[in-house]
Amino acid sequence: MGYFEMAKTAIKTVMSKPATLMYPARPGKMTILSRGHVVIDVSRCISCGMCMKKCPAEALCVDKEAKTWTIDRLRCVVCNSCIEVCPVHCLTMEGHYSSAVLTHSGLETFTITYVKPERPKKSEPGEPAEA
Amino acid sequence: MSKKIVVPFGPQHPVLPEPIHLDLVLEDETVVDVVPSIGYIHRGLETLVAKREFTEYVYIAERTCGICSFIHGMTYCQGVEQIMDLEVPARAHYLRTIWSEYSRLHSHLLWLGLFADAMGFENLFMNSWRLREFVLDVLEETTGGRVIQGSCKVGGVRRDISNEKLSAMAADLKGFETELVDLSEVFLHDDSLKSRLVGVGTLSRTDAYDLGAAGPAARGSGVAIDLRKTGYAAYRELRFEPATESAGDCYARCAVRIRELFSSIDLIRQAVEKIPEGEIEVKVKGTPDGEYFSRSEQPRGELVHYLKGNGTKHLVRSRIRTPTLTNVPPLVKMLQGCELADVPVIVLSIDPCIGCMER
Numbered sequence: 001m002g003y004f005e006m007a008k009t010a011i012k013t014v015m016s017k018p019a020t021l022m023y024p025a026r027p028g029k030m031t032i033l034s035r036g037h038v039v040i041d042v043s044r045c046i047s048c049g050m051c052m053k054k055c056p057a058e059a060l061c062v063d064k065e066a067k068t069w070t071i072d073r074l075r076c077v078v079c080n081s082c083i084e085v086c087p088v089h090c091l092t093m094e095g096h097y098s099s100a101v102l103t104h105s106g107l108e109t110f111t112i113t114y115v116k117p118e119r120p121k122k123s124e125p126g127e128p129a130e131a
Numbered sequence: 132m133s134k135k136i137v138v139p140f141g142p143q144h145p146v147l148p149e150p151i152h153l154d155l156v157l158e159d160e161t162v163v164d165v166v167p168s169i170g171y172i173h174r175g176l177e178t179l180v181a182k183r184e185f186t187e188y189v190y191i192a193e194r195t196c197g198i199c200s201f202i203h204g205m206t207y208c209q210g211v212e213q214i215m216d217l218e219v220p221a222r223a224h225y226l227r228t229i230w231s232e233y234s235r236l237h238s239h240l241l242w243l244g245l246f247a248d249a250m251g252f253e254n255l256f257m258n259s260w261r262l263r264e265f266v267l268d269v270l271e272e273t274t275g276g277r278v279i280q281g282s283c284k285v286g287g288v289r290r291d292i293s294n295e296k297l298s299a300m301a302a303d304l305k306g307f308e309t310e311l312v313d314l315s316e317v318f319l320h321d322d323s324l325k326s327r328l329v330g331v332g333t334l335s336r337t338d339a340y341d342l343g344a345a346g347p348a349a350r351g352s353g354v355a356i357d358l359r360k361t362g363y364a365a366y367r368e369l370r371f372e373p374a375t376e377s378a379g380d381c382y383a384r385c386a387v388r389i390r391e392l393f394s395s396i397d398l399i400r401q402a403v404e405k406i407p408e409g410e411i412e413v414k415v416k417g418t419p420d421g422e423y424f425s426r427s428e429q430p431r432g433e434l435v436h437y438l439k440g441n442g443t444k445h446l447v448r449s450r451i452r453t454p455t456l457t458n459v460p461p462l463v464k465m466l467q468g469c470e471l472a473d474v475p476v477i478v479l480s481i482d483p484c485i486g487c488m489e490r
């Protein structure tokens with residue numbers, strides 16, 4: 001009797017729709033939490049270097065002088081650590097995977113455009129403080 | 132008496148995508164002895180512990196294995212928490228338990244698929260993996276990663292699952308369970324599978340115990356060792372019995388895993404029912420100073436993380452012992468006396484995970 005155990009499942013699968021998605025004609029499944037690739041908002045990054053310090057794969061390099069933020073897409077293990085530690089929340093995780101790298105090293109460099117807002121000048125002692 | 136010849140099996144072999152090398156000593160078609168050699172993909176993950184902060188090493192501990200990744204991360208976290216005397220909130224314990232059990236489901240289904248594939252049963256292989264996709268989807272929805280969850284951290288978990296989502300997950304398990312019943316019927320009752328499995332690669336109870344078999348390889352031979360019974364995470368508050376079989380052959384090991392699939396479903400349901408409200412993490416202050424032997428039950432058996440800290444933010448030593456390593460001596464025993472054609476099935480029956488064995 002034990003020879004047709006698979007028959008039920010086999011017939012059911014023949015009758016039903018394919019279990020696979022016809023990717024890329026149909027987009028892959030993605031959830032809100034899915035970790036695809038890291039994106040930076042260059043206008044808000046304050047070059048503090050926290051992300052670089054806390055990256056377990058050593059995939060990030062923040063250059064304060066040159067004002068660049070570099071990520072090695074081939075080293076990044078998409079762990080979410082940098083996003084959690086960024087003090088100004090300028091890093092975000094996109095759900096879809098990054099496309100194939102175009103350079104041999106996989107490095108992507110972004111120029112940080114953040115400008116420190118001018119602090120209001122300290123008032124001279126003796127003068128009445130500005131309102 | 133015929134002449135002995137040596138046939139190499141692996142490190143590249145169609146049935147096993149992972150590199151382990153076995154020198155099979157044959158007499159005609161019968162394997163009389165086996166010489167295993169390992170060390171093809173050593174990555175030095177243990178050394179990295181001295182170069183990364185102890186809170187960051189979780190990510191690396193998780194990447195020791197691509198299948199039971201969550202349990203690796205959790206075992207590491209448990210070790211550090213014990214060294215630092217951190218009291219993890221109950222909700223975090225329950226979430227860890229739920230994710231561990233989902234990992235077990237996905238690991239066992241993966242194994243069932245590979246096992247069917249090793250016997251040339253392609254249809255069954257595809258169906259096992261189709262079911263596995265359901266589990267992976269749940270993991271991705273709740274943690275963000277299909278196989279590398281990254282949701283465990285020292286002191287608790289990174290993400291909470293809302294109570295509605297938890298109940299929905301438990302409800303979805305019903306349909307999954309029905310399909311799983313169909314699948315397990317094939318594995319347990321199909322005659323062509325039985326003829327490949329029953330009485331093949333037998334490991335006696337004494338041998339399993341003496342040679343240090345772990346996980347389903349031990350339980351298939353009647354040794355009821357299950358680390359979850361030690362009550363780590365939330366297991367102390369959940370009811371379950373380790374699945375054991377007495378025959379000790381490939382069929383018994385397969386049956387143990389199938390019963391564990393159902394017990395995992397049951398554990399998830401219990402955990403969802405009992406999960407308390409509250410915090411999901413505690414703040415980590417200070418640095419670990421001391422050592423701890425953290426043990427847990429992986430889908431493949433007992434996992435040990437030995438951790439040692441000296442009061443700095445880098446641990447000084449980590450030692451990971453995975454169940455595949457302890458299952459190699461029993462494997463040698465199982466292979467002695469088998470037919471050459473049965474070797475792939477027997478090797479797979481211990482569910483080898485070479486990547487995690489060599490760290």
Ligand code: SF4
Pocket residue numbers: 038054055056057058059060071075076077078079080081082083
């Ligand atoms: S996601 Fe992880 S690996 Fe990737 S850059 Fe951020 S911290 Fe580094």
Ligand code: SF4
Pocket residue numbers: 040044045046047048049050051052062085086087088089090091
């Ligand atoms: S991305 Fe965030 S963490 Fe990294 S340097 Fe910029 S501000 Fe700092």
